[in-house]
Amino acid sequence: MAAKVIVLSLLCFAVVQSQVDLTLVPNAGGPDVVKAVVSKIETAGLFPTDHQMLRRIAYVESLDGEDTRAFRDGYHGGIWQVNRATLIDTQNLSAHPGLVSLYDKVQAYFGIDWRFVTWEDLRMPLYSGLAARIYLWSVGGIPLAGEIDAQATYWRTSYNGTAKDFATLVKALEKDEECNIDVDLIFVLDSSGSIGRGNFQSVREFVKNFIMSGLTIREDEDQVGVIVFSDSAQVVFNLNAYQNQAQLLSAVDSIPYIAGGTNTDAALRQLIDEGFTEGGGAR
Numbered sequence: 001m002a003a004k005v006i007v008l009s010l011l012c013f014a015v016v017q018s019q020v021d022l023t024l025v026p027n028a029g030g031p032d033v034v035k036a037v038v039s040k041i042e043t044a045g046l047f048p049t050d051h052q053m054l055r056r057i058a059y060v061e062s063l064d065g066e067d068t069r070a071f072r073d074g075y076h077g078g079i080w081q082v083n084r085a086t087l088i089d090t091q092n093l094s095a096h097p098g099l100v101s102l103y104d105k106v107q108a109y110f111g112i113d114w115r116f117v118t119w120e121d122l123r124m125p126l127y128s129g130l131a132a133r134i135y136l137w138s139v140g141g142i143p144l145a146g147e148i149d150a151q152a153t154y155w156r157t158s159y160n161g162t163a164k165d166f167a168t169l170v171k172a173l174e175k176d177e178e179c180n181i182d183v184d185l186i187f188v189l190d191s192s193g194s195i196g197r198g199n200f201q202s203v204r205e206f207v208k209n210f211i212m213s214g215l216t217i218r219e220d221e222d223q224v225g226v227i228v229f230s231d232s233a234q235v236v237f238n239l240n241a242y243q244n245q246a247q248l249l250s251a252v253d254s255i256p257y258i259a260g261g262t263n264t265d266a267a268l269r270q271l272i273d274e275g276f277t278e279g280g281g282a283r
Helices: 031-044 053-062 084-090 099-110 119-123 125-139 148-158 166-178 197-212 245-253 264-275
Strands: 007-010 184-190 223-229 233-237
Touching (some): 031 125, 031 197, 053 125, 053 148, 053 166, 084 119, 084 125, 148 166, 184 197, 197 245, 233 264
Parallel strands (some): 007 184, 184 223
């Protein structure tokens, strides 16, 4: 059963400090960082489905960057352990003419001109993940997620070439992730005049960063709802309103700033009466 007890309430914030984006911090690692990178890349919509290959490779190659050799001296492949030659291949336009249009999309969405990315840049998780995903795109033919043995062969012949037991590591990863608690999370946001329009925009950015930092937005995994309050309180969207991250982030951008008074009691009543209810999408 999904957890129903996690509520992040941003009440009466005068200023909201932006979270550090660990996907751009050199040598950052861990499952949450990997999930954030994979989520960013999937949300961008630049590639066809990879059948969980990118997520799995991060764990197989470096235990999500937590292996002691992941960021060893002199090796800059990052969480996805992308070799220098592999990075160069992702920049080889003569071998992969289709990269030209992909470069344009990467620059438009991420602000990264891939032609000038260096191997040292891949210590940043997002760059390592993008390098791996661009390379997988150029190779193509990724087996389905359920075909773990086929993915193991694909990884060994097309990506790494070592004798690591891909299938065993993937099964360990997925057993661990099965133990994670799915979350029903409601943000209660102060949209009153005491916050101000500029600070409310910072609140929106905080919410988006929190969502991208490791939540997996799906009906059978994590769900997010939002309540705002000023003179009164209202549900902006229920927990089950959005089942993918791209739509959810767009909805967060559209959360209205209302101004007016600060009726915290109304917000808490709204949360109790309509938040974690079956009608509100709670599980």
